[in-house]
Amino acid sequence: MNSRTLQEQTSVRLLDRQAPKLSIEHLSKSYPVRGDRHLNVLQDINLEIFPREFICLVGASGCGKSTLLNIIAGLTPPSSGAVLIDGRSVTGKPGSDRGMVFQGYTLYPWLTVAQNIAFGLQFQQMSKSAQREKVGYFLNVVGLEKFANSYPKQLSGGMKQRVAIARALANEPAVLLMDEPFGALDAQTKEQMQEFLLELWSKTHVTVLMITHDVEEAIYLSQRVYVLSCRPGRVQSEILVDLPEHRELDIKLAPEFVAIKRQVLQLMRQE
Numbered sequence: 001m002n003s004r005t006l007q008e009q010t011s012v013r014l015l016d017r018q019a020p021k022l023s024i025e026h027l028s029k030s031y032p033v034r035g036d037r038h039l040n041v042l043q044d045i046n047l048e049i050f051p052r053e054f055i056c057l058v059g060a061s062g063c064g065k066s067t068l069l070n071i072i073a074g075l076t077p078p079s080s081g082a083v084l085i086d087g088r089s090v091t092g093k094p095g096s097d098r099g100m101v102f103q104g105y106t107l108y109p110w111l112t113v114a115q116n117i118a119f120g121l122q123f124q125q126m127s128k129s130a131q132r133e134k135v136g137y138f139l140n141v142v143g144l145e146k147f148a149n150s151y152p153k154q155l156s157g158g159m160k161q162r163v164a165i166a167r168a169l170a171n172e173p174a175v176l177l178m179d180e181p182f183g184a185l186d187a188q189t190k191e192q193m194q195e196f197l198l199e200l201w202s203k204t205h206v207t208v209l210m211i212t213h214d215v216e217e218a219i220y221l222s223q224r225v226y227v228l229s230c231r232p233g234r235v236q237s238e239i240l241v242d243l244p245e246h247r248e249l250d251i252k253l254a255p256e257f258v259a260i261k262r263q264v265l266q267l268m269r270q271e
C-alpha cells in the first residue's frame with residue numbers, strides 16, 4: 001500500500017527540520033441550537049501543512065469541511081483551539097495571508113478581469129505601475145492575458161475560477177484555501193482545471209489546502225489527503241499520496257493511484 005503512517009511522515013519532516021506553514025491545534029467548533037443545546041461540528045482538529053504542500057481534505061457532506069476552511073480564513077470564529085501561520089496565531093479577521101477561492105463564482109461583475117485581479121492590491125501600499133505589473137504577471141500565470149478587459153459574464157465557468165485563483169494569488173497568500181473550487185464545473189472542464197492547478201502550483205510554489213468531495217481529484221492534486229469523519233467532524237485519517245510530483249491525467253488509471261483511491265474510499269465508508 002502506498003501510504004506511510006503519520007509517525008513515519010513526521011519523522012521524515014523532523015529530519016528535514018521543516019516548520020509547518022499552517023497548523024491547526026485542538027480546534028473545535030459548535031453552534032448553538034434550540035434551547036441551550038449545541039451542535040458540535042468540529043472536535044479537536046489537529047493538522048499541519050508544510051511549505052509548498054498541496055493538501056486535500058475530504059469527508060461526507062455536512063462533516064464540517066467548509067466550517068473548518070472558513071475558520072482558517074478568519075470568516076468564522078472557532079469555539080476553541082488555534083490556527084497558526086508560520087507559527088503565529090491568526091484566529092481573527094480575514095487576512096491577505098489566507099487567499100480564499102469558493103465554489104460559487106465570487107468575481108465582481110462590474111469589474112473587468114484585470115480589475116478583479118487587482119482588487120486586493122489597492123488596499124496595499126503599492127504604486128499603480130507595480131499593481132499593473134503584478135496583474136499582468138498573474139494574467140499570464142493563469143493564461144488569460146487576452147481577457148484582461150473582459151467582464152465576468154463574458155467568461156466560461158473555468159475561466160472565472162482562473163480569475164478567482166489569480167485574484168487570491170496576487171495578494172501573495174501564505175496559504176491558498178479552496179472550497180470545492182471546481183464543484184460547479186462539467187467533468188471535462190474540471191479535469192482541465194485540475195491540470196491547470198497542478199501546473200500553477202508547480203510554477204508558484206504556493207501552499208494549498210483544498211476541500212473536495214471528489215476523492216480522485218484529491219489524490220490527483222495532493223501530496224496528502226486528510227479524511228474527516230462526521231458528527232462531530234474529526235480528522236479520521238491522513239493518507240500520504242506517494243506518487244510522482246509531476247502528474248498527467250492518465251495517472252488516474254495507474255494501479256498505484258487506484259490503490260490509494262480504494263484506501264481513501266474504504267476509510268470514508270468506515271466512519
Ligand SMILES: Nc1ncnc2c1ncn2[C@@H]1O[C@H](COP(=O)(O)OP(=O)(O)OP(=O)(O)O)[C@@H](O)[C@H]1O
Nearest residue numbers: 031032039041059060061062063064065066067068
Ligand atoms: N451558521 C451555522 N449555524 C448552525 N449550524 C451550522 C452553521 N454553519 C454550518 N452549520 C452546520 O454545521 C455542519 C457542517 O457544515 P459544513 O457546511 O461545514 O459541512 P461540509 O462538510 O462543508 O458540507 P458540504 O460538503 O455539504 O458542503 C452542518 O450540519 C451544518 O448544518
